[in-house]
Amino acid sequence: MSLRAVAKVLAFLLLVTAACLLLPAVVAVIYREPDWRDFLITSGIGAAVGGLALTLLRGAPDLRVREGFAVVALGWLVVGLLGSLPFWLSGQIPDFTDAVFESISGFSTTGSSILTDIEGRSHAILFWRTMTHWLGGMGIVLLALAILPLLGVGGMQLFRAEVPGPVAERLTPRIRETAKLLWGVYVLLTALEVVALLLAGMSLFDAVCHAFATMATGGFSNNDSSVGGYGSPAVEWVIIVFMFLAGVNFSLHFMALTGRWRGYARDEEFRFYGVIILLSTALITTVLLGASFYPDAGTTVRHALFQVLAIVTTTGFGTADYLLWPPFTHALLLVLMAVGGCAGSTGGGIKVMRVLILLKHAKLELRKMLHPRGVFTVWFNNRPLSPGLQTNVLGFFLLFMVVYIAGVLILTLGGRDLVTSVGATAASIGNIGPGLGLVGPASNYSALLAWEKWLLMLMMIIGRLELFTVLVLFLPSGWRRS
């Protein structure tokens, strides 16, 4: 492992973040808010540290595959730490742990918050808060479609050939090319959502922030009551559409924008994602109508569809207090939480593609019972899956369970109640946001102890980076010099 190569990329990430921090400074100036200074200071720190490091590491080698793991895991941490400074320096979040929690939750597109009285905060802080989502989402798209396929993580190898770009031994050139293409799609969709939200009657400021939070499937809102607080069905429908799009593999959007619209229909994961959403919405709508929860069918469908998408894409926005809904909806939403969005989207969770492969595998093992000498293959998108890829996906699922159980055991060992521990761990590792119990959708994470917040931050980063990427760093052999 070449630590110099790793440090070089981290320094570069600091410089990029430093540049991004100028935008909220501009927002502060526009709204005549005093915290432009805090953003400039933070930007200066990032630029100084990053610039100095880059100068010192001028001769460092380029990245190879093995260093990729360290860059990805440490990258989110370093950027998250820098991004927390404005919250802390401005005094808006006086506790340092809380400031880092909000920042890591933002960059990991989780959307768990420790903030109270959100509507009383400065524009610059709210802008930066949702911008951390957006930047994190940008990183995730790149990670999922350009870096992880090369590292061979948890089935992402499937997408190795999906996005065009020069193939090279070294990571950098290929990643750069892919990044440009995908970020174009990401920026375009964000711009479209801003326009749509403006047309639905939102202010420009709120529209930009919510577009940031939607496209990243983050979930920070400028309203204390989340999206429901705007009381606008039009806004909710716009966010429904864009949550759906944010949960789709971005390489499909890329194909569509270059004229290959059929990519959606041909993609097995996309079809399954559609079926999950339609079926879940139909079931929840039926149950809610049966219990006469809302005055009319239209409102019922809107709330059901919104909540299904907010959960399955792991955005975590809310329009209705679904904790009051009948128990079946809770059971179904818990399952959707675990499923998550499509691979190559900004959504978290296990990912639709993996769930589909796991279900196919289970069915195949059942059929093998009857035909012990038969040869069976799992097919995905009309291609046979290699056994190695299959066991890799199974390994991902197992690690997900192991990390999840470990999180719950540690939190309860510290004395936290079971429901809160289960909810907070699931919401963090799945990058969902609101949990259950003390950290349910009606409250937030501020009441937790400092060590619990740090543990959940670790969970967010492990979950966001597809587990393998972070966990591999805990293997001693990962640090051996090669």
Add this chain to the structure above:
Amino acid sequence: MSLRAVAKVLAFLLLVTAACLLLPAVVAVIYREPDWRDFLITSGIGAAVGGLALTLLRGAPDLRVREGFAVVALGWLVVGLLGSLPFWLSGQIPDFTDAVFESISGFSTTGSSILTDIEGRSHAILFWRTMTHWLGGMGIVLLALAILPLLGVGGMQLFRAEVPGPVAERLTPRIRETAKLLWGVYVLLTALEVVALLLAGMSLFDAVCHAFATMATGGFSNNDSSVGGYGSPAVEWVIIVFMFLAGVNFSLHFMALTGRWRGYARDEEFRFYGVIILLSTALITTVLLGASFYPDAGTTVRHALFQVLAIVTTTGFGTADYLLWPPFTHALLLVLMAVGGCAGSTGGGIKVMRVLILLKHAKLELRKMLHPRGVFTVWFNNRPLSPGLQTNVLGFFLLFMVVYIAGVLILTLGGRDLVTSVGATAASIGNIGPGLGLVGPASNYSALLAWEKWLLMLMMIIGRLELFTVLVLFLPSGWRRS
């Protein structure tokens, strides 16, 4: 599928059960209770139906592998139905669904009960109730070590060569030979426990019933407050020892009885089972001591060890109301519930062997990340696992999750609350007994609706028969004539 071959074995099972039903009739006569008639009537029905069917099916072919699935799944159902008649005919359980529930829960060694005022019941009923456990446990030992290895179910192939016996194309001769050896061990251990419980001060009747329930890891007790109701530390220690033994692969006991004591130490599953129990007990003891739950360390260790064993072996006995313990103990006990006993024991759950293989697989996939071109193998008991066996075990785990989630969704769709649904499904599919919420350890299953009870009975049978055996019958190709 030859239905005649299947029916022939089922008829034979009815005859065996009819013979067993004479025993509780004798108990009734001894205690001068009127329900000897109900047992005789049931025995007569079983003998008549079984005998008639056997005569009619005289020319039916012997069993082949494929019919094995149907025999196993239908066998538990048919015997469970016959075994429910005494409960119903005697008027002790006036509702037919409840009577079948108690019987299926007994034969599947689950131990979920709908009975209230247990101490007010006749001796014959209590005897038969725990005897269903014992007979079911006998069936399970045979199933796990003689039948499933031949059918290739969920990793049980590992035990194909463990127990000596003539190998033949047709199932029957080999099963018969293995059965004799294993049942010898089972009967011997039961007899030892009866003696030990007598020495600990229990009455002969209670000793026999509790030995039946312990060796089968069932959990029915003659006391309304379960084992704790006897208030005897000596009794609890005896049951601790025999719960531990009942959760061990019976082929290891067989080896030990034939002089090969080292089998225990050499068996990787046994060692892991020991580590799980010691570690869990140490953690729970520490937490309970920290909260000053019991007056002295001895009592604390006893309660912790008893509850760990009652849960991990899926027996479900209770000495303490562990719902009052701190939340960490609940999280840990929930994990132990899922783990279950060793393969080839009478315990339920996923099984220690499978959990060990799953953990090894996850670790291996992690190491693969760093060495993409390396060749890795999962080893178990000093033998490399074939990839087919590995994916079979993974498939088992996935099916377990699918059935579990389906159970929770169906129960909540019917309007049952989430905690009860989660607890009842887990307790049924894992063959544990007491669940959570409405069906927690302090109450029982009588308050559930009839269809919910039937669903849970299905879950008990699916879980008890290692999933594959039952689920394979839902595949259309399973019924094709061959």
